[in-house]
Amino acid sequence: MVNDSKSYWSSKLLALREQNSVNNRAYEEWKKKTLEPWNGGNSSGGREFVNSSGISLKEVYTPDDIPKDTDRRLLGMPGEYPFTRGVYPNMYRGRRWTMRMFSGFGTPEDTNRRLKYLIKHGESGLSIAFDMPTLYGFDCDNTRADGEIGKCGVNVSSLRDMEVIFKGIDLSQVSTSMTINAPAAILTAMYIAVGKKKNIPVADLAGTVQADILKEYIAQKEWIYPPEAHLRLIRDMMVYCTENMPKWNYISISGYHIREAGSSAVQELAFTLADGFHYVEMGQAAGLDVDDFAPRLSFFFNSSINFFEEIAKMRAARRIWATVLREKYGVKKTRSLLLRFHTQTSGYTLTWQQPLNNIVRTTIEGMAAVLGGTQSLHTNSYDEAWALPSEDAVKIALRTQQIISEETGIPDVIDPLGGSYYVEWLTNKLEEEAYRYFEEIERMGGILEAVKAGYLQKEIAATSYRRQIRLEEGKEVMVGVNKNVEEGEQPISILRISKKAQKQQLDRLKEVKSDRNEKKVIEALDDLEKAMRKENENTMPYILKAVEAYATLEEISNVGRKVFGSWKEPVIV
Amino acid sequence: MDPGKNQSLFKDKPIKILLAKPGIDGHDRGILVLAKAFRDAGMEVIYVGLLPTPEEVVDTAINEDVDVVALSLLNGAHMTVFKKVADLMREKGVRDIAIVGGGTIPDADKPKLEKLGITGNYGPGTPIAEIINHITERAAEIRKLKATGE
Numbered sequence: 172m173v174n175d176s177k178s179y180w181s182s183k184l185l186a187l188r189e190q191n192s193v194n195n196r197a198y199e200e201w202k203k204k205t206l207e208p209w210n211g212g213n214s215s216g217g218r219e220f221v222n223s224s225g226i227s228l229k230e231v232y233t234p235d236d237i238p239k240d241t242d243r244r245l246l247g248m249p250g251e252y253p254f255t256r257g258v259y260p261n262m263y264r265g266r267r268w269t270m271r272m273f274s275g276f277g278t279p280e281d282t283n284r285r286l287k288y289l290i291k292h293g294e295s296g297l298s299i300a301f302d303m304p305t306l307y308g309f310d311c312d313n314t315r316a317d318g319e320i321g322k323c324g325v326n327v328s329s330l331r332d333m334e335v336i337f338k339g340i341d342l343s344q345v346s347t348s349m350t351i352n353a354p355a356a357i358l359t360a361m362y363i364a365v366g367k368k369k370n371i372p373v374a375d376l377a378g379t380v381q382a383d384i385l386k387e388y389i390a391q392k393e394w395i396y397p398p399e400a401h402l403r404l405i406r407d408m409m410v411y412c413t414e415n416m417p418k419w420n421y422i423s424i425s426g427y428h429i430r431e432a433g434s435s436a437v438q439e440l441a442f443t444l445a446d447g448f449h450y451v452e453m454g455q456a457a458g459l460d461v462d463d464f465a466p467r468l469s470f471f472f473n474s475s476i477n478f479f480e481e482i483a484k485m486r487a488a489r490r491i492w493a494t495v496l497r498e499k500y501g502v503k504k505t506r507s508l509l510l511r512f513h514t515q516t517s518g519y520t521l522t523w524q525q526p527l528n529n530i531v532r533t534t535i536e537g538m539a540a541v542l543g544g545t546q547s548l549h550t551n552s553y554d555e556a557w558a559l560p561s562e563d564a565v566k567i568a569l570r571t572q573q574i575i576s577e578e579t580g581i582p583d584v585i586d587p588l589g590g591s592y593y594v595e596w597l598t599n600k601l602e603e604e605a606y607r608y609f610e611e612i613e614r615m616g617g618i619l620e621a622v623k624a625g626y627l628q629k630e631i632a633a634t635s636y637r638r639q640i641r642l643e644e645g646k647e648v649m650v651g652v653n654k655n656v657e658e659g660e661q662p663i664s665i666l667r668i669s670k671k672a673q674k675q676q677l678d679r680l681k682e683v684k685s686d687r688n689e690k691k692v693i694e695a696l697d698d699l700e701k702a703m704r705k706e707n708e709n710t711m712p713y714i715l716k717a718v719e720a721y722a723t724l725e726e727i728s729n730v731g732r733k734v735f736g737s738w739k740e741p742v743i744v
Numbered sequence: 745m746d747p748g749k750n751q752s753l754f755k756d757k758p759i760k761i762l763l764a765k766p767g768i769d770g771h772d773r774g775i776l777v778l779a780k781a782f783r784d785a786g787m788e789v790i791y792v793g794l795l796p797t798p799e800e801v802v803d804t805a806i807n808e809d810v811d812v813v814a815l816s817l818l819n820g821a822h823m824t825v826f827k828k829v830a831d832l833m834r835e836k837g838v839r840d841i842a843i844v845g846g847g848t849i850p851d852a853d854k855p856k857l858e859k860l861g862i863t864g865n866y867g868p869g870t871p872i873a874e875i876i877n878h879i880t881e882r883a884a885e886i887r888k889l890k891a892t893g894e
Contacts, residue, residue, distance in 0.1 A: 303767075303768040306768075307768050309768065315767070316768065317824055317828075318767070318824020318825050322819055322820035322821055323820060387770075432773050523867045523869050524869055556868055632776045635776065636777050639777045639781070643872055653869075653871075662851040665850060744789075
């Protein structure tokens with residue numbers, strides 16, 4: 172019986188510890204009888220084998236390492252609870268993953284051309300990267316934005332820019348993913364407005380905005396206001412989209428950036444799901460039925476270089492999400508239990524040195540994502556440690572996915588690693604470690620408090636530092652960086668964003684400002700301010716109105732800055 | 745180089761360094777690692793967090809009387825933003841603070857940054873020891889300049 176004084180997380184953790192306690196007798200006997208004599212009395216051969224999550228690995232795993240009822244209780248069949256083996260019964264036989272290459276740079280015209288290029292080469296979903304000023308809610312004419320326009324993605328200062336990005340692209344035929352967080356509601360509103368101008372009903376627009384603001388405070392650090400304010404705006408967007416946009420995934424709960432910021436696989440798993448649980452609670456608190464909105468939540472994971480650990484992480488994620496949504500949040504419909512996710516291969520593992528090696532790293536990481544059951548995939552280009560990718564490099568990255576899909580036979584059978592003693596043991600172990608974090612986060616008063624205290628940020632920084640020291644000491648290896656180093660490498664040719672992008676954006680913004688009806692802009696911004704000040708008013712229609720009046724990204728963001736203030740991060744070093 | 749030879753310069757007062765990401769860039773993995781590493785190496789480290797303007801960086805460097813300002817950007821804006829910091833230093837007549845850089849800086853940009861007095865300009869995969877050696881060297885120059893010039 173569950174002890175009432177214990178929280179859900181504590182009880183689950185206890186149960187998992189019990190489940191994962193291993194009878195090691197046969198292994199110990201083998202080690203003594205066969206392995207140690209072979210190794211000359213030394214069982215490990217002197218090296219330490221540990222994965223990114225700090226979990227020590229044995230030489231070999233056996234049936235003793237996994238519970239007897241693994242098949243029935245922990246796995247189930249594909250498309251069946253708890254979905255460890257995959258969210259759909261037919262997986263890639265039904266439909267291949269979506270090959271979704273993140274793109275966006277320079278001017279809206281440059282990005283429009285790149286999107287059309289990718290569509291021509293077989294890409295099946297669009298994915299837009301924005302530049303830093305856009306991500307932080309600054310227009311291109313802000314002096315802070317000088318030198319940054321179009322550098323890390325495309326610049327969007329007003330609706331006019333979005334009109335250019337999607338020029339000649341039929342929005343009823345594509346799904347568009349936008350990597351935007353703090354200003355997510357504004358960019359969603361701009362997308363709706365572009366659709367309206369093309370006479371596409373808002374209900375037909377398909378896509379995703381990232382809008383996972385919690386991980387911004389944890390890892391990516393692209394915030395504008397304090398967390399409560401952003402969460403409120405995301406709540407408004409959730410409610411609006413639940414009612415009006417059935418094909419719009421309004422939060423992509425992202426572990427990718429948590430991992431890139433230096434976390435381990437298990438930290439990525441735990442912090443991402445903890446964020447997800449918070450959004451579920453937020454939707455419930457806003458009066459939405461969890462079965463109405465949970466199917467719109469999707470996930471975004473990193474696929475890093477430790478092959479089996481990544482696969483186990485993705486399998487554990489599916490099981491944890493389904494289990495917790497059913498047991499803790501009372502979800503009834505199967506659709507709501509499915510953890511669907513996008514994967515991007517790891518940028519951090521790419522090296523500046525001997526860049527062609529990155530093609531190999533990306534291939535291995537892409538394979539892990541497919542073996543982990545991803546719904547869509549971005550493969551990085553080999554030149555991305557240097558700059559945004561060139562066209563040729565992007566094409567190789569896309570071809571990498573096409574080769575995995577068409578030539579290798581990997582997608583032919585669902586969850587082919589299911590039942591591997593090692594992979595099942597590792598899946599269980601990562602699951603247990605994730606619950607340890609859930610319990611810890613609860614002890615801190617919930618994820619919001621943990622974030623504000625800088626707890627998660629410190630955990631990630633500590634892991635990242637440890638890893639760096641291990642690299643410096645040669646305990647971990649990056650080929651070409653701290654081993655197999657080559658002297659006198661020649662620089663590769665990379666994509667350069669010319670200053671022309673900035674000039675062009677500045678000219679267009681000036682034009683937008685002189686063309687628009689100033690009175691309408693002021694009125695729309697005033698109305699938005701009033702809506703923002705009323706906690707229970709949904710701001711989404713007001714943002715849409717401001718966008719359509721060609722109020723700029725920064726003007727709209729400034730209304731929030733006035734009402735909510737700016738965020739100052741906790742000191743973590 | 746041998747970091748030991750400058751040790752006496754820092755015996756009473758460790759190297760004081762300001763770490764900053766001027767401009768609009770949230771990629772702070774590298775700078776957080778370096779902040780810890782520099783501290784472990786005995787430096788006095790100031791990190792001002794994200795989104796300072798070049799003006800704020802220069803003012804903080806002057807007010808805190810640091811030996812070195814270490815700038816990091818991974819957003820491609822280094823040629824504009826690093827230059828602004830260097831220009832502001834020059835405009836304010838500051839000569840006794842060294843500027844070093846790092847991030848995703850293409851090889852072709854490095855000589856241009858050096859010309860502005862911004863040295864190092866290390867990319868991903870650089871051993872921390874190499875960075876610390878360089879900073880120690882630059883800080884030693886500054887200390888010698890202060891000892892003789894003032």
